[in-house]
Each structure stands twice: as C-alpha cells, then as structure tokens.
Amino acid sequence: MTMESEVTNHAVVVRDAYKRYTRQAVVLKGLNMTVEKGTIYGFLGPSGCGKTTLLSCIVGRTTLDAGEIVLSVNSKSDIGYMPQELALNKEFSIKETMSYYGMLYGMTKEELVKRKAEMYSFLDLPNENSTIDEISGGQQRRVSLSVALLHNPELLILDEPTVGVDPLLSHCIWQHLLTLSTVHGKTIIITTHYIEDAKHAHRIGLMRAGTILAESDPKQMLTSYNCDTLEQVFLYLSHKQESGISYEAEQQEMKNYPNPTKKPVAPIKNRMDICPVHIYSHIWKNIYWLKRNKPILAFLLTLPIVISALFVLTIGRDPLGLKLGVVNEELPDGIDVCNRFAANLTCSLEYPMSCKFLDTLEKKQINLIGYRDHESARRGVERNHVWGYLYFSRNYTEALFERIISNLRASDESLNTSELKIWMDMSNQYIGNLLKRDMYFGYLSFLEHVYKTCDWPPEAATVPITYEDAVYGSNTPSFTDFAVPAVIQLSEFYLPMLFTVGAILMEKREGLLERSFISGMTLPEIMVGHAIVNFVILSLQTLFMWVVLFIIFDNVFNGSLLLAILLLYLVGFSGMCYGYFVSAICDTDQAATYMGLGSFFPLAMLSGMVWPFEGMHYLLRAIGWCLPLTLTTDAFRSISSRSWGLNHPAVYAGFLSAIGWSLFFSLATYAIIKLKNGLRTKS
Numbered sequence: 001m002t003m004e005s006e007v008t009n010h011a012v013v014v015r016d017a018y019k020r021y022t023r024q025a026v027v028l029k030g031l032n033m034t035v036e037k038g039t040i041y042g043f044l045g046p047s048g049c050g051k052t053t054l055l056s057c058i059v060g061r062t063t064l065d066a067g068e069i070v071l072s073v074n075s076k077s078d079i080g081y082m083p084q085e086l087a088l089n090k091e092f093s094i095k096e097t098m099s100y101y102g103m104l105y106g107m108t109k110e111e112l113v114k115r116k117a118e119m120y121s122f123l124d125l126p127n128e129n130s131t132i133d134e135i136s137g138g139q140q141r142r143v144s145l146s147v148a149l150l151h152n153p154e155l156l157i158l159d160e161p162t163v164g165v166d167p168l169l170s171h172c173i174w175q176h177l178l179t180l181s182t183v184h185g186k187t188i189i190i191t192t193h194y195i196e197d198a199k200h201a202h203r204i205g206l207m208r209a210g211t212i213l214a215e216s217d218p219k220q221m222l223t224s225y226n227c228d229t230l231e232q233v234f235l236y237l238s239h240k241q242e243s244g245i246s247y248e249a250e251q252q253e254m255k256n257y258p259n260p261t262k263k264p265v266a267p268i269k270n271r272m273d274i275c276p277v278h279i280y281s282h283i284w285k286n287i288y289w290l291k292r293n294k295p296i297l298a299f300l301l302t303l304p305i306v307i308s309a310l311f312v313l314t315i316g317r318d319p320l321g322l323k324l325g326v327v328n329e330e331l332p333d334g335i336d337v338c339n340r341f342a343a344n345l346t347c348s349l350e351y352p353m354s355c356k357f358l359d360t361l362e363k364k365q366i367n368l369i370g371y372r373d374h375e376s377a378r379r380g381v382e383r384n385h386v387w388g389y390l391y392f393s394r395n396y397t398e399a400l401f402e403r404i405i406s407n408l409r410a411s412d413e414s415l416n417t418s419e420l421k422i423w424m425d426m427s428n429q430y431i432g433n434l435l436k437r438d439m440y441f442g443y444l445s446f447l448e449h450v451y452k453t454c455d456w457p458p459e460a461a462t463v464p465i466t467y468e469d470a471v472y473g474s475n476t477p478s479f480t481d482f483a484v485p486a487v488i489q490l491s492e493f494y495l496p497m498l499f500t501v502g503a504i505l506m507e508k509r510e511g512l513l514e515r516s517f518i519s520g521m522t523l524p525e526i527m528v529g530h531a532i533v534n535f536v537i538l539s540l541q542t543l544f545m546w547v548v549l550f551i552i553f554d555n556v557f558n559g560s561l562l563l564a565i566l567l568l569y570l571v572g573f574s575g576m577c578y579g580y581f582v583s584a585i586c587d588t589d590q591a592a593t594y595m596g597l598g599s600f601f602p603l604a605m606l607s608g609m610v611w612p613f614e615g616m617h618y619l620l621r622a623i624g625w626c627l628p629l630t631l632t633t634d635a636f637r638s639i640s641s642r643s644w645g646l647n648h649p650a651v652y653a654g655f656l657s658a659i660g661w662s663l664f665f666s667l668a669t670y671a672i673i674k675l676k677n678g679l680r681t682k683s
C-alpha cells in the first residue's frame with residue numbers, strides 16, 4: 001500500500017522517521033505511527049524521548065532527516081496546534097489574542113464572536129480584558145488551547161494541553177475532545193505526561209528511545225500485556241527494549257543512520273503567495289503591542305527629537321567665555337586701565353595699542369585675566385585657570401607704529417618688541433585651535449581698524465586673499481553643517497533596526513513567530529507587515545527630526561526635499577533589513593545589543609561621519625567606502641548643501657548603496673534562516 005492510499009483512511013501517517021539534532025543526539029530512529037481520522041491519539045513517553053520533535057515535524061516546524069509524513073489535510077489553517085511552551089504574547093489581553101488569531105485564520109467577525117463564546121463556556125476562561133501576564137499558569141494554558149481550537153480545525157495537535165490544569169477541568173477538556181472527535185470527526189493527537197489520562201484516547205502510542213514501542217487501543221493494550229495500568233505496560237516494554245539494546249547495536253545503528261540524497265519535504269508545503277489578510281493581522285498585532293507598550297512607542301518617537309535637539313544644542317557651536325591670561329608690560333597698573341583711554345586717541349602713541357587688540361578679543365567673548373609677570377601667568381595655565389597667555393612688551397605701541405610706518409626699514413628691536421608672544425595650552429585641540437583662530441582674525445581686524453583710524457589704506461593691513469561667494473555652502477561653514485547629514489543618516493539607519501530587532505527577537509524568543517508560522521503565516525508576510533508598521537513609525541521619526549534640524553534650528557538644506565526624503569526612507573529600509581539580519585543571527589537580546597553596539601561605532605567612524613574621509617588610513621578608506629552609510633551620507637550632503645540631483649554620481653551612488661545593502665541584508669537573512677532551519681531560538 002502506498003503512503004497516499006494509506007492516508008485516505010488515516011489522518012496522519014509517519015513512516016521510517018529519522019531525526020537527529022547532532023551526530024550523537026538521535027531523537028527519532030525509524031519511527032512509524034498511524035493516526036486514524038476522527039480519533040484521539042494519545043502519545044506517551046518519558047521526558048526527552050522526542051514527542052515534541054515528532055509533532056514539530058508533523059506541523060512543519062522542522063523537517064525529518066529521512067522518512068515520510070503524510071497528512072490528510074493540505075493547508076496549515078486546517079491544523080490547530082498548541083505548543084508545549086505558552087507561545088502567546090503576555091502583554092496582550094485574551095480578547096486581543098483571540099482577535100489576532102481570528103484575523104490570521106481569516107474568520108469573519110460573527111464567526112469569531114460565536115467561537116469565542118464557545119471557548120469561554122467550555123474552557124472557563126477569565127475576563128477577556130485580562131492580559132495573559134495577569135492570569136494563572138493554568139488559565140494561560142487554557143487560552144493557548146482555545147487559540148488552537150478557535151478556527152475549528154480538522155486536525156488538532158496538542159502538546160501537553162492538561163499540564164497545570166486542575167483535575168476537574170482536565171476531565172472537561174478530555175470530554176470536549178472526545179465530542180470533537182466522535183461527533184465532529186476531528187482528529188486529535190495529544191501528548192501527555194499523565195499516562196493514566198491517556199486511557200480516554202481511542203488509540204495510544206508508547207514512545208521511547210526514538211521509536212514507538214506499541215500502538216493500539218488502551219484496553220486492548222492492557223489485555224495484550226496482561227497489565228492493570230498503562231504505566232505497567234510502559235515499564236514492561238521499556239525493560240524489554242533496554243535489554244535488547246547493546247552498546248555495539250547502538251554504534252551500528254549510528255553507522256546505519258540514513259542519509260538520503262533528497263531530504264524529506266515538510267508534509268504541508270509553504271505557500272508562495274502573499275495573503276493580505278495575514279499582513280493585515282500582523283499589522284494589528286504590532287498595533288496591539290504598541291498600544292500595550294506606550295512607553296516604548298513614546299521612546300521611539302521622542303528619541304529622534306532628543307537626538308537632533310541635543311546634537312544641535314551641544315555640538316558644533318563655538319565655545320564661549322574661554323579664559324586667556326595677559327601679561328602686559330605696557331600697562332603696569334593692569335589691563336583694566338584700558339577703559340581710561342579715550343577711543344578717539346587710537347592713532348596716537350598716547351593710546352596703548354595692546355588695549356585695542358584686547359578689546360577685539362573681548363568682543364569675541366574671550367575672558368581676559370591680567371597677570372603681573374610670566375611666572376604667575378604660566379602658573380595660571382598650569383592650574384587650568386586660563387588656556388594660555390599673551391605677552392605685550394613695554395614699548396609695544398611705539399614698536400608697532402615703527403614696524404608699520406618704517407616697514408622694510410624697521411629695526412630688529414622694533415620688529416621683536418612689536419611681536420605679540422603667546423603661550424598656549426594645546427592639550428585640547430579644539431579649544432586651542434579655536435583660540436588661535438580668534439586671535440589671528442582678531443589681530444587682522446585690529447590692524448585694519450588701526451589703519452583706518454590713522455587714514456592709511458586698510459587694504460594694506462589685510463592678507464591679499466579674497467574669498468568670493470562660495471560656490472556651494474557658506475564661507476564660514478560650521479561643524480554642524482558637516483555633521484547634520486551624519487546624525488540624520490545614523491538615526492534613520494539605527495532607529496528602524498532597533499524597532500525591528502526588538503519586535504522580532506521578542507516574537508522569536510516567546511515562540512510567537514513559530515506559532516504564527518504554524519498557523520499559516522509566511523516569513524514574507526511577516527516582513528511586509530512589519531515593514532508597513534516600521535514605515536509609519538519611520539515617517540514620524542523623520543518628520544520630527546526634520547522639523548528640529550531644518551525648521552526649528554534652520555540648518556542648511558538647499559536641495560530637493562523629495563530626493564532627500566526618498567534617500568532617508570531607503571536608508572531606513574536598509575536599517576530595517578539589518579534589523580532582520582541581526583534578529584536572524586542572534587537568539588538573545590544580549591547578543592543583539594552587542595551586535596548593534598559593536599556595529600555602531602565602527603560604522604560611525606569608518607563612514608567619514610566624525611572626521612573627513614580623506615584623513616583616514618588608506619586601507620580603512622577602502623573599507624569605509626563599502627559600508628552602508630558612507631555613500632548615503634555623502635549623497636545627503638550633496639543634496640542638502642550642493643542641491644545636486646539624482647543624475648549626479650555622488651547622489652545616485654548613495655541610492656544604489658542603500659538599495660544594494662538592503663538586498664545584501666535580505667539575502668544574508670534568508671541564508672541564515674535556511675541554515676538555522678527557521679527563525680527560532682535554539683530551545
């Protein structure tokens with residue numbers, strides 16, 4: 001008889017099933033099992049004998065290494081599966097849980113209301129607004145059972161449904177299952193630890209060490225083995241099996257483990273089409289989750305605002321109120337005496353020129369602190385009171401005038417005396433360079449002022465270089481202009497990644513993804529559903545960042561808004577794909593956190609976000625060009641400050657990079673899922 005013909009009379013047929021997780025851990029060893037239609041099959045065996053593994057193969061959670069499983073049903077929606085673990089979202093209410101699965105099974109509102117009422121009366125479920133987290137363990141198991149029964153499936157596969165349920169309710173459940181099979185013709189496979197419970201089943205299979213020891217009607221089994229209880233039958237058969245297994249036989253079995261060239265396929269093939277109802281239900285599931293986790297939603301929406309506001313308010317602005325020491329031998333009574341000199345004397349020797357220069361520095365909001373001599377000023381630097389000090393010689397003003405007026409004929413002494421000497425604390429590169437810049441430009445404007453007040457041509461005081469209007473950007477660009485594209489790109493990449501990893505890992509860890517897959521959902525449907533929710537959140541995040549960076553703080557943006565937004569969406573999409581990739585690789589939040597953080601810093605540094613790319617080691621530059629945010633950041637800069645369009649290589653390279661990385665992460669995720677045989681944790 002062929003398997004196909006066997007299945008016309010039977011609901012489940014398993015033949016010569018082999019399965020192992022590692023070379024040594026063989027779980028199924030040529031197992032055979034037959035379940036007749038419209039019956040209850042009690043599946044018994046000690047913990048760890050492979051019951052769950054076999055059920056997983058039947059529902060298509062995992063595949064056999066060899067052998068065959070044929071089912072009478074041909075769609076996942078005809079199966080109701082209750083896994084051993086809870087596999088329900090604990091934050092959802094019972095009502096939300098049922099609504100989600102109702103939507104997933106394509107039930108109409110009326111059907112759902114009717115079935116829900118039946119479940120409530122038979123399983124004595126608590127208030128529908130209670131969250132799964134709030135109810136007892138036994139009540140949680142009952143909700144899980146009601147989810148498996150909700151869509152009235154043809155084949156029910158229940159892994160330990162009566163664990164944690166009181167004897168009275170357990171009896172009720174058995175009675176209901178019996179009605180389902182005998183009256184409604186449903187087939188039920190049920191595993192249980194309570195061997196005596198299984199006597200209610202029409203047929204039982206005793207499993208041990210990867211095979212079925214015996215399979216028959218419970219009464220017939222007791223008679224055949226002349227035992228009073230099923231427990232005695234099981235012990236008798238176990239002893240018999242034990243005495244028949246020698247070490248050599250086990251080794252031989254291991255050697256003979258079948259390795260067919262063609263791997264067995266799952267009993268129900270995965271659908272290739274995309275079902276809008278499934279996507280819709282996944283979107284609702286995300287909405288329920290966000291509703292239950294308002295602080296997380298608030299965090300996701302306020303984080304971009306906080307990042308952009310903090311960035312603009314803290315980074316790129318010139319430090320104010322920096323302190324500089326002054327040793328001024330021109331003014332023995334201290335620098336405060338400068339106020340006593342009339343400004344209209346600025347072209348006379350009566351007016352100390354050092355005062356004029358110090359006045360220029362004060363206008364640049366530099367705090368000047370007078371010191372008596374070099375020693376005290378140096379001590380001031382060493383004690384971190386000032387960032388450096390300036391020294392003016394006693395005859396500074398005369399020497400400066402002589403230097404200007406005599407120019408080429410000025411004496412060495414006047415050249416030396418008119419020189420302003422500065423000692424700086426350069427341990428802080430930014431502050432040191434900013435003070436140097438202020439002193440340099442301050443000196444130029446001071447000189448120009450002197451020339452003007454003395455009626456000398458001011459052009460003679462300036463450096464003969466003129467910066468005309470910049471072709472792109474401003475002649476006085478700020479660090480903020482450089483860094484805004486980097487901040488927005490990093491946020492657009494990492495925020496969707498954060499949401500994706502959080503959502504997928506939680507579903508994976510709790511077994512929710514598995515349950516959705518077994519209920520007929522496919523990976524592409526989950527990804528599309530998640531992408532739609534992510535797209536809405538990303539749109540809000542982008543809007544908020546845009547308002548803060550470009551509207552409230554008025555950072556430079558001169559290009560096409562449409563192009564920039566499109567680029568940001570693509571970057572967000574590649575971030576989401578990276579999130580899928582991390583969720584596929586990592587099983588725990590901890591591993592995902594390490595991976596996220598571990599990639600953040602190299603990505604930020606190697607993408608030329610913190611420092612111009614051209615300053616990088618040439619080998620790292622080669623790596624940097626290949627990273628997901630390098631070309632996209634460059635493209636955003638080109639759009640925002642140069643108004644370049646999509647026809648410019650710098651812009652379309654960014655678009656191509658985002659598309660390429662999205663493809664790469666998607667393919668890599670697919671490969672990992674294939675390699676790990678599904679998107680599930682190891683347990």
Ligand SMILES: Nc1ncnc2c1ncn2[C@@H]1O[C@H](COP(=O)(O)OP(=O)(O)OP(=O)(O)O)[C@@H](O)[C@H]1O
Nearest residue numbers: 021025027046047048049050051052053054682683
């Ligand atoms: N993903 C996995 N990787 C490696 N080993 C596994 C995996 N899943 C299960 N096993 C091992 O396979 C064996 C059978 O496990 P399974 O969960 O099928 O047993 P079970 O009969 O359902 O046990 P229980 O009644 O305690 O649930 C166990 O030894 C288990 O450690």
